[in-house]
Amino acid sequence: MPNSTSKRRLWRDVRVFDGLRTLPEPMAVVTEGTRIASLVAMRDADENLVEGCSDMGRGGVMTPGLVDCHTHLVFGGGRADEFEARLEGASYEEIARRGGGILSTVRATREASEEELLALARPRLEALIADGVTTVEIKSGYGLDVASELKMLRVARRLGEELPVRVVTTLLGAHALPPEFKGDSDGYIDLVCREMVPAATQAGLADAVDVFCEKIAFSVAQCERVFVAAEAHGLPIKAHAEQLSNLGGTAMAARHGALSADHIEYLDAAGIAAMREAGSVAVILPGAFHTLRETQQPPIAALRKAGVPMAVATDANPGSSPLFMPTLMLNLACTLFRLTPQEALAGMTAHGATALGLAGQGRIREGAEADLCLWNVESPAGLAYAVQPGRLRQRLFQGELTHGN
Ligand SMILES: [Zn+2]
Incomplete structure (x- = not known):
């Protein structure tokens, strides 16, 4: 050479x-x-x-x-059949009863070998790279048991070794309640705190810890327990919060110094003030908003006025955002949420980096x-x-x- x-x-x-x-x-x-x-x-x-x-x-x-600071690129299976069924009138509940939704992805991800998951994720990441991405965050969250979550994180790390891109990994054990813990979400949170976070830390596989704070996922108190465990292991935290309702998860995450709060369509003034105080980044995910045909807009004008930095990401995942094109997100952030093109671009460069704890990069x-x-x-x-x-x-x-x- x-x-x-x-x-x-x-x-x-x-x-x-x-x-x-x-x-x-x-x-x-x-x-x-x-x-x-x-x-x-x-x-x-x-x-x-x-x-x-x-x-x-x-x-x-x-x-x-480009910095894509929020993705779920590693997963087994696909959800095109579910997409079709919904267009034909099936309700979310019917689909869940047929074994669809996020738990179908969990099943397929658990069944897949590490090599299979790697082969599936690779072209998805190659699509992001071909559209300009040089830093990408990849979450776990479809394994929901210790071994399967670690398997997902190992795949994420290997993607970063095999392709010319910087991969930042996030443990998202508290993404959904696995079927074996039905009716015992506190028991599952015990597993996340006592086994998953320590195991991922010990193996050096997680750069941060994330939660899904929502009525259909985990409560503010449960998410806070996960953050306390992450802090005990020296890992930074972030949250999927205020996507479908306003529970106050963002304000709680900000009190724990969250790198970012993501989605935040239902964020209120108190949440914005807490983010500003903590220096957390607001991660705007127009792909999920578009796919789910949501109508509640994130409070862009109030975030802008408060000076909370806004990042934009793909949220690439098999259910709510099967969209693997970062520059499309720039367009959607402007058309759906009225970000300026400069704000959208800053959201996928400098502010995206800050959301990953890489402040000063993306410049x-x-x-x-x-x-x-x-x-x-x-x-x-x-x-x-x-x-x-x-x-x-x-x-x-x-x-x-x-x-x-
Ligand atoms: Zn997500």
């Missing part, structure tokens, strides 16, 4: 969205090894800058590599990691404006070109 660690690459005349805003004039960008070495206005680019660089071309829009600035995308669009807003696969011209992951030439 040539000495790629010192290789310098130069892009000229690019419009740069730096993770928070679009820079006002055309820029020259130089990477060296795994880092961004220079970011200067074109009119200030001189001979010294260009010296020894390989020319990567001119024009286009450059963004940080284009000198010294930052060279995770970059160059797009064939007329402006950064163009990425949210149109839904059009194939616009990624080049992708760099840790300074290495993985797409384009």
